[in-house]
Amino acid sequence: MPFVDIQSRLGLNLDRWLLVQSGEQPYKRASRCHAFEKEWIDCSHGIGQTRAQKECKLEFEDFYECMHRQKTHQRLYAIRQQRDKMIKAGTYTPPPHHTGKGEESP
């Protein structure tokens, strides 16, 4: 209800059917994006979709990035491409711990 919050007035919780990663998980193991999802839901709860899309942009982008890791993959790919280019040009040799000969101590 937009102006009358019946759920908190009557002490009900009718949103238990909504399945979120931040809900109860078996063995209490948190999901990978639990924090991001929680932040986004806390930001955008109760203010309606239009307002939420404007005001919770950062949280939503973080949550989306956590789930899909698009920017992460792009960044890693760029680093890899640059490294391969430099190796081909001969300006860079990878250190031993990046060629499989390093000692993995801890």
Next chain:
Amino acid sequence: MAGSKVMQDMPPSGGYAPFDYKRNLPKRGMSGYSMFGIGVGIMLFGYWKLFKWNRERRHLHIEELEAKIALMPLLQAEHDRRTLRMLRENLEEEAIIMKDVPGWKVGESVFHTERWVTPMSEELFNLKPREEFLRKRFGFLLYV
């Protein structure tokens, strides 16, 4: 017909021994009720064994969980040290590799938040040989 003694096939003297010709269907075996009871009894015994073993399995499972909890600080600390070491190495290599790329901020986080985000294995094993990444990802199998 003059009473001459002819050899005939006659019964023995005194007659044959008696034999039973009447039908003989004796009542034997258990009654239906008692068989039913025995079946139910076996089932109840089976249930009792099952419940006892399930309780024992629950105790064993709890023991395994407690062992995991006891070992968790050590293993978590080792894992964290390893993660941080790999992140540090990656950061230094990234600084070396990307120094000529215009507009690149070394160690820039892709997130807007300042929270610690647990790195993925792709990030940790990015500059390592691919087989190490695959071993990390698919090496340990829970199934056989």
